[in-house]
Amino acid sequence: MSSSCSKKQKIADEKRLFQDKWENLYFVTQVGDKITCLICLQCISVPKEYNVRRHYDTLHEQQFAALTGTIHEEKAHHLKASFANQRNFFARVNTASRDSMKASFVVSEMMAKASRPFTEGQFVKECMIKACEIICPEKKMLFEGISLSANTVASRITESADDVQQQLIAAAKNFEAYSIALDKSTGVTDTVYCAVFIRGVDANFNVFEELLDMLPMKGTTTGQDIFQELEACIDRCGLPWDTLVSVATDGAPAMCSQKAGVVGLLKDKLNRLSLSGSFAAIHCILHQEALCAKNIQLKEVMDVVVKTANFIRARGLNHRQFVSFLADLEAELLYHTEVRWLSRGKVLQRFFALRQEIALFMAMKDRDVPELCEPTFLSDLAFLTDVTQHLNALMAHFSALKSLGAVDLQRLKYYAEMLTRLLDDFEHRFQEFTALEPHFALFATPFAVDVQSVPEEVQMELLDLQCDTILKQKYTDVGVPEFYKFVPREKFPILVCRAARILAMFGSTYVCEQFFSTMKINKTALRSRLTDEHLKATLRLATTHNFRPNVDGLVSGKRTQLSGQKPS
Numbered sequence: 001m002s003s004s005c006s007k008k009q010k011i012a013d014e015k016r017l018f019q020d021k022w023e024n025l026y027f028v029t030q031v032g033d034k035i036t037c038l039i040c041l042q043c044i045s046v047p048k049e050y051n052v053r054r055h056y057d058t059l060h061e062q063q064f065a066a067l068t069g070t071i072h073e074e075k076a077h078h079l080k081a082s083f084a085n086q087r088n089f090f091a092r093v094n095t096a097s098r099d100s101m102k103a104s105f106v107v108s109e110m111m112a113k114a115s116r117p118f119t120e121g122q123f124v125k126e127c128m129i130k131a132c133e134i135i136c137p138e139k140k141m142l143f144e145g146i147s148l149s150a151n152t153v154a155s156r157i158t159e160s161a162d163d164v165q166q167q168l169i170a171a172a173k174n175f176e177a178y179s180i181a182l183d184k185s186t187g188v189t190d191t192v193y194c195a196v197f198i199r200g201v202d203a204n205f206n207v208f209e210e211l212l213d214m215l216p217m218k219g220t221t222t223g224q225d226i227f228q229e230l231e232a233c234i235d236r237c238g239l240p241w242d243t244l245v246s247v248a249t250d251g252a253p254a255m256c257s258q259k260a261g262v263v264g265l266l267k268d269k270l271n272r273l274s275l276s277g278s279f280a281a282i283h284c285i286l287h288q289e290a291l292c293a294k295n296i297q298l299k300e301v302m303d304v305v306v307k308t309a310n311f312i313r314a315r316g317l318n319h320r321q322f323v324s325f326l327a328d329l330e331a332e333l334l335y336h337t338e339v340r341w342l343s344r345g346k347v348l349q350r351f352f353a354l355r356q357e358i359a360l361f362m363a364m365k366d367r368d369v370p371e372l373c374e375p376t377f378l379s380d381l382a383f384l385t386d387v388t389q390h391l392n393a394l395m396a397h398f399s400a401l402k403s404l405g406a407v408d409l410q411r412l413k414y415y416a417e418m419l420t421r422l423l424d425d426f427e428h429r430f431q432e433f434t435a436l437e438p439h440f441a442l443f444a445t446p447f448a449v450d451v452q453s454v455p456e457e458v459q460m461e462l463l464d465l466q467c468d469t470i471l472k473q474k475y476t477d478v479g480v481p482e483f484y485k486f487v488p489r490e491k492f493p494i495l496v497c498r499a500a501r502i503l504a505m506f507g508s509t510y511v512c513e514q515f516f517s518t519m520k521i522n523k524t525a526l527r528s529r530l531t532d533e534h535l536k537a538t539l540r541l542a543t544t545h546n547f548r549p550n551v552d553g554l555v556s557g558k559r560t561q562l563s564g565q566k567p568s
Helices: 003-014 021-026 049-059 069-113 120-135 137-144 150-172 223-236 262-272 285-293 299-313 316-325 341-353 355-364 375-393 399-403 409-429 431-444 456-466 469-478 493-503 510-522 532-543 551-559
Strands: 028-031 034-037 175-186 192-202 207-217 244-249 280-283
Touching: 021 028, 021 049, 021 069, 028 049, 034 049, 069 120, 069 150, 069 532, 069 551, 120 137, 120 150, 150 175, 150 192, 150 207, 150 532, 150 551, 175 207, 175 223, 175 493, 175 510, 192 223, 192 493, 192 510, 207 223, 207 532, 223 262, 244 262, 262 280, 299 316, 299 341, 299 355, 299 375, 316 355, 341 355, 341 375, 375 409, 431 493, 456 493, 510 532
Parallel strands: 175 244, 244 280
Antiparallel strands: 028 034, 175 192, 192 207
16 A cells, blocks of 8 residues: 555544634634635645644744734634635625526527527527616626527537437437438538437337437438438447337438338348348328329319419419408418428318409409319319318318219219229328238227237237226226336236337328428528537427426536636
8 A cells, every 4th residue: 555545544544623722823714624724715634733833833923923812813703704704605606607507508498499599699698687677686797697608509509409319318228119210301501411310119108209310411312321321320329229110211212212222221231130020111101192192183273273372472462452352251372382282282272262252353353264163173173172181181071072062973983083093092102001000900909909810929918908807998098009008018018019119100201391390490591600510409409309408417517617627
């Protein structure tokens, strides 16, 4: 053992105690396990009278030698009171500093969720100070201490996003199953961003749906490039490949190709790991519906609707006059966009409802629409309106077509043929869902499924489940998916595992579409210099649902920093 260790051990063993008389004799006091000089505030680590006296005699004895008796004691009392006030002051300052830092984190998170530029932090601070001057002017200094400069806001958002990411990765380690939704979009600076969302289910059947990562791609975006980024992302987060249930993508060849696309390369990897049996590749339902809808050959109807609607909405005067014309009806038309099928449905619905008023208005503008008086066109319009409504809301009746009364029999046959083609296209495009239908049925209606229709390894558990009256009543009371939270895992391990895998599946890439909409709000032509790191951090906070930054932990980490480290 070294001599220094022996010395420390001896000092500890001696159990030396601070003596009250030292305060008056040598102007010192005890702070924790240290002795502090009340004059120069230096610490005397060893509570030994020899060390204390030597410090006083060497540095202060000459200055205070003239003080004797009561005067000496009063000086000691004065120094001790001054030292206590100083400590209380710094304690208050530290508390105020901690609260100001916490407020900085909270406001920065709110700015990220609202997609506000970092530079607006200073404006927010000025607003708070002005309000404080009116409501509580005595606390103005507290608000002035909140740091909300652009650099600080960017730093706070990045640290908060990192904390959320760490929470997600920690939660993902307990996922029973998880799926990936994958899509890409080009930003204002021509960088392609690949959004990777994860949907996971833990042992308690809690569902988490969060942004796993945003992958900026500066070069090519082939299926191989995207797959390599995805593979690195999953490995970087420590996610096990054996609990990956499915991947949801759009219909782009780089995503769906069985040879060079992400899906094909992902299946090859799982094959090499002998894990491909329970994996499903899902083509986004919304994209599939939009593609199926193209089978409806009523382009000439849609052209008239779009031309008329855009004439009314694209010109300010026409729009104002039309709104005034419909003031009693409190309705207006929408623009039609070719990208979103849902917006087409809304345009058709409003156009059909206002077809008579539109015909009158267009006649007033010397822009007659003769098709609005033709029975064939009106029935085609009604049919198209109903079909888009069905695709959007999955309704079961042709209400618009019925409102026209009698419809030509030949047109009805034409519509029937069109629906047949639409049905065939649905069956072709949704084959992966057809293959999963038995699994969906077992998950959604476990008490109604025929035991003979399920795999043999599940049959015994399913029989026991269907005979359990308590669980059957619970299923009736809470429904799916809450029911599986009450199914005993130890008694029904296979059923519970299968339920978790189904619940973890994505049905569409709509979450990615929402993400890209938020991204375009944040990184615009006016904010094109926003770095990928700050963009990802902002979007992570803006899109998270299950996690909040641990602000107290972040502030505490800042407080423990030593001088010379990165400033807070």
